[in-house]
Amino acid sequence: MSRPPLAAACAALLRRDLVLAWRRRGDIAMPVLYALIVATLFPFALGPEEALLQRIAGGVVLVTVLLAMLLALDAMFRGDIEDGSLEQLVLAPQPLALMLAMKILAHWITTALPLIVIAPLLAGMLHLPGAAMPVLLLALLLATPLLSLLGAILVALTAGTRRSGMLLALMLLPLCVPVVIFAAGAVSAAQQGLPWLAPVAWLGAALALALVLAPLACAAALRIALDA
Amino acid sequence: MTASPARPALLEARALAFYRQDEPVFGPLDFQLAEGEIALVEGDNGSGKTTLLRILAGLLHVEEGELRWRGEAWQRDAQLGDVLFLGHHLGLKGDLSARENLAVAAGLYGRRDEPGPADALRRIGLAGYEDEPVRRLSAGQKKRAALVRLLLLPATLWLLDEPYANLDRTGIELVNGLLAQHAARGGAALVTSHGAVSFLGGEPRRIRMHA
Numbered sequence: 347m348s349r350p351p352l353a354a355a356c357a358a359l360l361r362r363d364l365v366l367a368w369r370r371r372g373d374i375a376m377p378v379l380y381a382l383i384v385a386t387l388f389p390f391a392l393g394p395e396e397a398l399l400q401r402i403a404g405g406v407v408l409v410t411v412l413l414a415m416l417l418a419l420d421a422m423f424r425g426d427i428e429d430g431s432l433e434q435l436v437l438a439p440q441p442l443a444l445m446l447a448m449k450i451l452a453h454w455i456t457t458a459l460p461l462i463v464i465a466p467l468l469a470g471m472l473h474l475p476g477a478a479m480p481v482l483l484l485a486l487l488l489a490t491p492l493l494s495l496l497g498a499i500l501v502a503l504t505a506g507t508r509r510s511g512m513l514l515a516l517m518l519l520p521l522c523v524p525v526v527i528f529a530a531g532a533v534s535a536a537q538q539g540l541p542w543l544a545p546v547a548w549l550g551a552a553l554a555l556a557l558v559l560a561p562l563a564c565a566a567a568l569r570i571a572l573d574a
Numbered sequence: 575m576t577a578s579p580a581r582p583a584l585l586e587a588r589a590l591a592f593y594r595q596d597e598p599v600f601g602p603l604d605f606q607l608a609e610g611e612i613a614l615v616e617g618d619n620g621s622g623k624t625t626l627l628r629i630l631a632g633l634l635h636v637e638e639g640e641l642r643w644r645g646e647a648w649q650r651d652a653q654l655g656d657v658l659f660l661g662h663h664l665g666l667k668g669d670l671s672a673r674e675n676l677a678v679a680a681g682l683y684g685r686r687d688e689p690g691p692a693d694a695l696r697r698i699g700l701a702g703y704e705d706e707p708v709r710r711l712s713a714g715q716k717k718r719a720a721l722v723r724l725l726l727l728p729a730t731l732w733l734l735d736e737p738y739a740n741l742d743r744t745g746i747e748l749v750n751g752l753l754a755q756h757a758a759r760g761g762a763a764l765v766t767s768h769g770a771v772s773f774l775g776g777e778p779r780r781i782r783m784h785a
Contacts, residue, residue: 350655350684358681362667362674369669430663437631438682439655445682572633 355440356448363452366425373421377414378460384410385468396473403472404482404533405526410468411461411486412493412522418457419497419518420504420511422449423568427505436572443561446568450498450561458490474537481536481546485529488549495553495560496521502567506574525549582645583608584731584762585630590639592625599625602639605781607762609730612753615766617783623766624662626783627733630764631659655683658729660737664720668709672700672719675708676726683727694725699748713740724752732756732763 367374388406392398426432426449435445465486466479474482500517507513528545535542583606591601600622607613617623628634630641632650641648666675676691689697695704698718703711708719717740724732737749753763764781 350681355682358678362670362678365674366667366669425667428663429667430661430665431667433631433633433659433661433663434665434679435682436633437654437657437659439684440682573635 350439352440352444355438356444359435359445359448360452363449364455367452367456373418374456374460377417377457378464380417381410381414381461381468382464384413385471388472400473400475400537403469403474404478404537405530406472407465407468407474407482408485408489408526408529408533411458411465411490412526414461415457415490415493415497416515416518418453419494420501420514422453422498422501423505427571432568433572436569442565442569446498446502446564447557447561450494450564453498454491454494458494462486462490474533478533478536481542482533484546485532485549488546488553489525489529492525492549492553492556493518493522495556496525499560499563499567502564502571505568505571525552528552581609582642584611584644586642586645588640588642590626590629590636590641592622592629592634592637600783603781603783607731607764609760609762610757611779612757612763612765613779613781615764615781615783617766621783623783624735627659627661627735627764627766630731631657631733633659653731656729657731657733658683658723658727659733659735660720660723661735664716666708666716666719669707671705671707672711672722673704675719676722679723680726683723683729685726686728689725691726694722697725698722699745714742714745717741718745718748721749721752724756730761732761732765734763734765736766738767 385406388402389399392402423432426435436442438445462483465483469479469482497514497518500514500521504513504517528548532542532545532549535545585607587603587605589602589604591603592599600617603626605613615623615626625634629636632653636648643649643653646652665679666672667678670678672695673691676695680691685691692704695701698721700715700718700722703715708716711719717737721737732753734749738746741749753765756763
């Protein structure tokens with residue numbers, strides 16, 4: 347029996363998740379509003395002194411975006427597990443890892459991309475110099491998919507447990523440390539006029555590794571979660 | 575049980591048993607299912623009907639005994655796409671319409687040449703409700719929105735867990751009609767049911783589950 351074309355299956359799944367996210371666009375706005383509010387709190391807490399804010403701007407934006415992504419993370423596979431869609435996906439004659447990669451991509455597009463879009467606004471509020479802005483965006487473009495992929499593994503691993511939201515945060519945040527170090531390192535290097543390519547290259551390398559391995563790990567973890 | 579038929583049975587279980595934390599769920603169970611054969615899996619609540627179907631679908635691993643698919647040792651990849659599993663969770667997205675849900679299923683599993691999606695939705699009794707979000711449909715209509723996959727997706731073995739639940743009399747007849755048509759073109763199906771339903775009219779093959 348001929349299997350349905352892979353591209354059509356990928357497109358069908360990606361389209362489904364994007365349409366679902368669009369029909370619940372209120373959920374997309376939530377992490378964005380959260381990031382906006384958190385970033386606004388810093389000048390209130392630390393005072394509006396421009397030199398101080400300028401120094402912490404890059405790090406604050408990165409951590410804020412990371413925390414905002416965490417909010418939406420545990421919903422990545424939850425709906426599919428609850429309504430049986432995941433069973434149908436696992437049993438489909440398609441490579442499960444690739445299908446899950448599509449789901450992770452859809453999740454990144456609906457949660458991380460809006461955050462990246464408002465990142466210049468957040469950075470501007472904190473007086474990040476314009477010269478460092480492209481580096482911040484580049485670092486976010488590499489760091490957020492990395493977080494989505496790492497998060498997806500943990501979501502898949504905790505899929506069987508109830509109330510996994512807090513557990514997920516506790517497991518993911520330590521893994522975020524190197525991502526934050528490299529991303530914030532690149533931004534602060536750019537702010538000081540130093541070469542920033544090396545930390546960005548590290549992020550890129552980690553992303554390449556995660557792109558290949560994370561969907562495979564997700565597939566294995568979700569199979570185990572269903573086999574229980 | 576003949577050991578060497580001209581064509582091996584589609585599915586064969588030998589001394590299949592399943593344990594959950596060392597508690598036996600069912601088994602040992604022996605049965606064969608040939609192409610064109612429909613069997614009713616019977617048993618009380620908790621007798622392991624759903625577990626059996628999940629094993630045969632490949633969602634649970636075989637703990638004990640042997641499972642053969644088309645005469646060869648069962649392998650997950652060999653039967654993917656040739657098996658259609660319909661469980662308690664229908665695998666429908668509430669925010670999508672029946673038509674959109676069906677399009678996703680067809681994208682993943684492929685589809686038969688006949689009928690087209692619109693025709694399939696009409697035949698399953700969802701005419702006029704194709705574009706309604708599934709969460710607004712009644713329980714019976716949701717079931718039909720899931721059953722419409724049977725019409726469209728090209729699987730040989732159907733594993734249907736309680737397909738009659740929530741269906742009205744015409745719905746039950748519809749499922750029976752689908753099963754008869756499927757058997758006539760060489761498909762096979764395992765159907766679980768805990769209640770007395772007018773299954774295919776005649777006297778079907780029965781697989782009795784014991785806890």
